Amino acid sequence: MKLDRDRIVEEAFALLEADGLDAFSVRRLATRLGVQPPALYWHVESKAELVTLMAQRLYAEARAGHEGLEEWRDWLIAFGHAMRGRLLAHRDGARLCAVAEPDRAATAETRQALAAPLIARGLGEDVALSRLGSVIALALGWTIYEQNGGMHDYLEALFDFDASFAASLEAMIAGFPREA
Amino acid sequence: MKLDRDRIVEEAFALLEADGLDAFSVRRLATRLGVQPPALYWHVESKAELVTLMAQRLYAEARAGHEGLEEWRDWLIAFGHAMRGRLLAHRDGARLCAVAEPDRAATAETRQALAAPLIARGLGEDVALSRLGSVIALALGWTIYEQNGGMHDYLEALFDFDASFAASLEAMIAGFPREA
DNA sequence: CTCCGTAACTTAACGGTGTTAAATACAAAG
DNA sequence: CTTTGTATTTAACACCGTTAAGTTACGGAG
Incomplete structure (x- = not known):
């Protein structure tokens, strides 16, 4: 084969x-x-490149499929949940993304493509990228703890993962100013 | 020696x-x-335990020194910035915390001690721990990207790290309901 | 049918890793 | 002096990512 x-x-x-x-x-x-x-x-080329390939597949999956939402806030919330979902969908998915390097073939077009869904919903490019980054960071940080075996057991006694993540994601997005 | x-x-x-x-x-x-x-x-005991020891020192440093703030929101914002600051203060500090395991000697008292600063400022224990977790997750996720060499260069062209982190932290905390 | 070149893979090896078991040094106590 | 326990060394195990060099498979040109 x-x-x-x-x-x-x-x-x-x-x-x-x-x-x-x-x-x-x-x-x-x-x-x-x-x-x-x-x-x-x-x-x-290397194990690092392989990891990057895997991570990029994860990111791409998370971005897909939120076309029906017309408000940028709704899109961001859906994306945030999808991001966490894709990370959780693979064992150690978060740590994988944490060590992955960015796509070396990234251009100004990539940047535009990343921001596009939010721009289409009324945000400026700079703000769009910043908001996107914030949501990804929250999802990544969250799932890193959630997928760390020992931390998982330790933390699940302190609060509910699903509910707390939803609350913090919604709080953050609700707290973003209308435009900045 | x-x-x-x-x-x-x-x-x-x-x-x-x-x-x-x-x-x-x-x-x-x-x-x-x-x-x-x-x-x-x-x-x-092992390299893993050593890493855990190091991470716990980081967490402890971040929690210290915000006594002057009387509102739980102000305390959380100061803590969030301190958390990111401590992670950034050491090379690969975020990834270090990402792989660290929790303190095995953690008890119900530890839990109470963690929540104490927020309880003293009016939050219930469950909410306090959830809020604390959210802020830590945001700081960790953020600094993981910030400290990943390739990602750093890639992302700093997209937005300003300091300003965007401050915005998302403040947005999240402002968006938290008064009590829940 | 043969030759050749390239693609795809194997074998062998290098210098590194975390960790364990056993032998050893060494200071304090009896 | 001998014993005891702490602290360290020596030697080794089973891995790791990666490279260099050799080998096979195969398609096209003559």
């Missing part, structure tokens, strides 16, 4: 799911793919 | 500062301390 980037990334997610980020190694991934470790380096 | 937990943690921070989290290894730390690597295991 031949190797390619897509199959590598797919199996990488399976390995992450099965063994977690700490045991996520190039060598174990190669075993799963029925191949010797260095074979992966033909298709992928 | 004899070894003890305090000296280990201190030198660990120095190593983190000098070489970053990726190069932060037990072996390099031992070299810095003029000792063979396994010597550290007499004083510390």
Whole structure:
């Protein structure tokens, strides 16, 4: 069965799911793919690039599918929940994104594309990017604790994850000034 | 020069500062301390415990010193800025806290102590802990991006770190209902 | 059919990692 | 002097990401 980037990334997610980020190694991934470790380096530059590929798939999934919402606040809330949802959907998804580097092929167009949904709903580009960043940061920080085994058990005795995240996300977005 | 937990943690921070989290290894730390690597295991259970010790020092620093503020909102804002400040004060401080486990010796008293500053300013314990968690999550998520070399360069072209963090922190806290 | 070049992969190795078990130094106590 | 416990070293294990060099597979050109 031949190797390619897509199959590598797919199996990488399976390995992450099965063994977690700490045991996520190039060598174990190669075993799963029925191949010797260095074979992966033909298709992928480094483990870091592979992680970046995985993270970018996560980010892209979170941005998709909120077309029906007309208010930027509603869009941001939906996006925030989707972001947390995608992070939680994979074991150690948050830590994965925490170590991932940005897409090196990012251009001014990428930047425009990122801001587009919010611009279309009335925000200026600078504000749009700032708001987006804030929501992503909240979701990432939140899920990092939520997915940290020990922290999870410790914190779930202190408050409810779902309810508290929803409350803080809604508070933050409600608190954003109409335009700035 | 004899070894003890305090000296280990201190030198660990120095190593983190000098070489970053990726190069932060037990072996390099031992070299810095003029000792063979396994010597550290007499004083510390594992690298994970050492990281937890370091993270807890960070958290404690962030909580200290906001006595003058009488409103819980003001206290939370000061704490949020302090939290980000302490994370930024050490290279890879955010990622360090992201992988740290909670204090295993945490009790119901610890929980009470955590919530105390907010309870003293009028919040119920459950709400206090939830609010505290939200602010920490925002600060952690934010600084993770801020300290990720590639992401930093990528994002600083999109918005201003200081201003955007302040805006989202203030928005979130302003958006929290008076009591819930 | 043969030759060649490229793509895709393997084998072998390098220098690193966290951690453990066993042997050792050393100071205090009896 | 001997014993005891603390603190450290030496040696080793099983991993890790990555590179260099060798090998196979295969498609197109002559």
